[in-house]
Amino acid sequence: MQGVNILFEQETLMRLMQGLLVSLEISVISIIISVFGGLVLGVLMSLKNKPLYWLLKICLEIVRIMPTIVWLFIFYFGLTRATGMHISAFMASLLVFSVWGVFEMMDIVRGAVVSIPKHQFESAQSLGLNKFKIYTYVIVPLAFRRLVPGAVNLLSRMIKTTSIVVLIGVVEVVKVGQQIIERHVFTNNMAPFWVYGFIFFLYFIICYPISKFSKKLEERWG
Numbered sequence: 001m002q003g004v005n006i007l008f009e010q011e012t013l014m015r016l017m018q019g020l021l022v023s024l025e026i027s028v029i030s031i032i033i034s035v036f037g038g039l040v041l042g043v044l045m046s047l048k049n050k051p052l053y054w055l056l057k058i059c060l061e062i063v064r065i066m067p068t069i070v071w072l073f074i075f076y077f078g079l080t081r082a083t084g085m086h087i088s089a090f091m092a093s094l095l096v097f098s099v100w101g102v103f104e105m106m107d108i109v110r111g112a113v114v115s116i117p118k119h120q121f122e123s124a125q126s127l128g129l130n131k132f133k134i135y136t137y138v139i140v141p142l143a144f145r146r147l148v149p150g151a152v153n154l155l156s157r158m159i160k161t162t163s164i165v166v167l168i169g170v171v172e173v174v175k176v177g178q179q180i181i182e183r184h185v186f187t188n189n190m191a192p193f194w195v196y197g198f199i200f201f202l203y204f205i206i207c208y209p210i211s212k213f214s215k216k217l218e219e220r221w222g
Contacts, residue, residue, distance in 0.1 A: 003190030007198055012180055016195075019176030020202055026090070026172070027159045030097035034158070035151070037098070038105020043135055045106055046113040056106065063103040069164050071096045076168045093165040097158060104154050112147035113139055152214040156207050163203075173199055 006012055045056045063071075076092035079085070087095075116139055124134040166174045177195045184191040 003188045019173035023172040033098040034101025037102035041106040042109020045110040060103045089168045089170045108150040112143035149218040156210040
């Protein structure tokens with residue numbers, strides 16, 4: 001247990017919690033934007049409009065093919081130079097994770113909506129509902145159970161992936177951990193083990209329940 005005392009220093013714990021709060025802030029805001037944006041675009045993508053479908057499909061493929069870290073560099077370094085606007089590292093992170101989440105969620109919603117049997121559309125039409133009401137009151141509620149497991153899994157991935165924002169200088173939990181280790185580099189050679197181990201534990205207690213919840217939903221609603 002050599003060097004574990006670093007974790008019991010009040011300042012260490014307080015700073016790690018502050019860093020974790022920044023990570024969760026990026027995750028939660030991005031997730032909220034992703035849920036609403038993905039829901040709207042997913043329904044639009046499920047409509048039988050080929051030009052719109054292919055436009056959204058191309059956007060989805062571009063988002064998926066490009067590594068998230070490259071998106072971060074483009075938004076934080078490239079967009080700043082190209083437009084002359086100052087974008088903070090935090091804002092660049094929010095933009096990238098929101099865009100990523102929206103398009104991934106869009107595909108999950110689209111898959112859930114198109115899996116609804118055709119007779120559900122026809123039954124709603126026979127009741128005189130217009131297309132907006134059919135999706136609002138019939139199709140989306142029916143698709144909800146099918147999209148939740150995939151959506152929860154995506155949200156778990158988003159939380160874990162926020163750790164890469166350290167590469168553009170966001171002072172989140174991993175960055176704080178690095179700073180603490182650097183401060184103790186000459187006095188505690190076990191600092192990296194304990195600090196990174198504690199960060200692993202923090203991510204674990206946040207993501208593991210979400211992962212288990214996702215698997216339970218898949219078993220129950222899959």
